[in-house]
Amino acid sequence: MTMWTRHVSGTLAAYVDGALTPRAAQQIEFHLGQCTRCRADYEHVRSGMAMVEDLPSIEAPDAVWAAIEAKLRDRRPTRVPALRSWRLVFAATVLVALVGAATWRLAHPPGTRWEVRRLEGSPAAGARSISGVGRVGIGEWIETNSGSRAIVTIGEIGSVEIASNTRVRVLATRSDEHRLALARGEIRATISAPPRLFFVDTASGTAVDLGCEYSLNTDEDGVGLLRVTKGWVAFQWNGLESLVPAGASCPTRPRMGPGLPYFDDATEAMKQALARFGLEKGENSALNVILAESRVRDTLTLWHLLSRVDVGDRARVFDRIASLTPVPVGVSRENVLTLDANTLTRWREELAWTW
Amino acid sequence: VVDLSDREINAEIIESCRLGDREAFRALYDVYKDRVYSIALYFFHGDHAVASDLTQQVFLKLMTSIGQFRGDAAFPTWLYRLVVNACLDVARRRTADALIAAASPRAAFAGQDSQEEAYARAQRANSVRAAISTLPRKFRIAVLLRYFDDLSYEEMAKALDCSMGTVASRLSRGHKMLAERLKNVNGPKG
Numbered sequence: 001m002t003m004w005t006r007h008v009s010g011t012l013a014a015y016v017d018g019a020l021t022p023r024a025a026q027q028i029e030f031h032l033g034q035c036t037r038c039r040a041d042y043e044h045v046r047s048g049m050a051m052v053e054d055l056p057s058i059e060a061p062d063a064v065w066a067a068i069e070a071k072l073r074d075r076r077p078t079r080v081p082a083l084r085s086w087r088l089v090f091a092a093t094v095l096v097a098l099v100g101a102a103t104w105r106l107a108h109p110p111g112t113r114w115e116v117r118r119l120e121g122s123p124a125a126g127a128r129s130i131s132g133v134g135r136v137g138i139g140e141w142i143e144t145n146s147g148s149r150a151i152v153t154i155g156e157i158g159s160v161e162i163a164s165n166t167r168v169r170v171l172a173t174r175s176d177e178h179r180l181a182l183a184r185g186e187i188r189a190t191i192s193a194p195p196r197l198f199f200v201d202t203a204s205g206t207a208v209d210l211g212c213e214y215s216l217n218t219d220e221d222g223v224g225l226l227r228v229t230k231g232w233v234a235f236q237w238n239g240l241e242s243l244v245p246a247g248a249s250c251p252t253r254p255r256m257g258p259g260l261p262y263f264d265d266a267t268e269a270m271k272q273a274l275a276r277f278g279l280e281k282g283e284n285s286a287l288n289v290i291l292a293e294s295r296v297r298d299t300l301t302l303w304h305l306l307s308r309v310d311v312g313d314r315a316r317v318f319d320r321i322a323s324l325t326p327v328p329v330g331v332s333r334e335n336v337l338t339l340d341a342n343t344l345t346r347w348r349e350e351l352a353w354t355w
Numbered sequence: 356v357v358d359l360s361d362r363e364i365n366a367e368i369i370e371s372c373r374l375g376d377r378e379a380f381r382a383l384y385d386v387y388k389d390r391v392y393s394i395a396l397y398f399f400h401g402d403h404a405v406a407s408d409l410t411q412q413v414f415l416k417l418m419t420s421i422g423q424f425r426g427d428a429a430f431p432t433w434l435y436r437l438v439v440n441a442c443l444d445v446a447r448r449r450t451a452d453a454l455i456a457a458a459s460p461r462a463a464f465a466g467q468d469s470q471e472e473a474y475a476r477a478q479r480a481n482s483v484r485a486a487i488s489t490l491p492r493k494f495r496i497a498v499l500l501r502y503f504d505d506l507s508y509e510e511m512a513k514a515l516d517c518s519m520g521t522v523a524s525r526l527s528r529g530h531k532m533l534a535e536r537l538k539n540v541n542g543p544k545g
Contacts, residue, residue, distance in 0.1 A: 009527055009528075014526070043534075045526075046530075047530075051486075052533065065388070068411050068415060350401060353401055
């Protein structure tokens, strides 16, 4: 067998990519003219390459950089001293440790106070009216009236704008837990940090930041709305959780926790049905509308619905999702209907590509 | 933050990173973050948590070992070597990966036919992702590397730690497998 007749399957990708020398490419062309098997392989390789071209590039979440920065900050003090004498090394190490500890304490004192800046009117921070910049610590309130707004810096991870007619209390200012309580009104949070470092409590549950930007409003009873503009937020209450991606909203209701999240561009009929769902008897009519109005990306709502309906309706929800987007390998109808946690997570991860 | 293209990542930026310049490192990160994240995400079948961890791990490793980069290879080659090693290491530790690979991809694609273009688009993307996740790891990483950066076969060979002939062979076999597994999936319209 000469090189002119040897099968060329293993070099076809390089041939398609133009990575061969002109002479090698010529030899392959000649062979393809003679060999049906390699010609079929050539079509397959080209077709496979074309399929991959459909894959979109996915943007890395901001939380990745925030996590890298946090790790780099932790590593910064670990420099190897160039001193030879072990005594000097020991003394230097002690000194570095003392200075490091002092610096850390200065930067992160227990009960750190956060900066509050006036945006409009005369907001109050810690019961004092602020005309420029003030500070608040744990247990203190920030309050705005109809003519005032403020912005509070959340440690080193972001900021929260306090809208008019809002009452917010600082609950925790640690580097591993930044927590506010929103008694009433509206806030807009912009956070760039690893997930689960920033929390906002309301009367109907807790918004858990997963690296994002969002607004949250509530009345004193806990009736409100979470709207996410970037990243993800989890809203939790009593073991119930709604995951809300960018472009979606989630209503909050007292003693019922998070409602069903939905995309803001869902149909009006669907939004009205969602508002009725869970609040009235004879929910079938609302469910019928939700199922009928759902598009592929509304599987966000349908996936959450699975665990909030009885098993009969769950089967209908499963079938609707399956009619909108293929059920992936590893997700069975049976496991979904019994609410197997791993199966639901696996399905959510797959569906999230369309959210 | 400096806005640079990958072609503008030069010796000066690398040297600044070596000296611990945070802004230079951020510039480097901004140029490559989406490519690294996308490769990891598709390699691990859409698992955002693993892709985030892996991206973080790669850039931290890059920052701490950039002193070892001698400039005798192109910077992207060196970076993707880190990505390839991280993907293969994490995959070895993940049993879920083996489960996905063992499953028949046909089960995911069979009997799904619809007139709706939205459905068809979702089906296609889903099918391609699923098919990629069933490729043997060394084929999978080669296919993703070729797609997400404009590397030469020589650079891919260095990143994958194999010969150029092996790169060509893995890409040929990997894409052929994809086509076979996706033969029931229609290509994009128009």
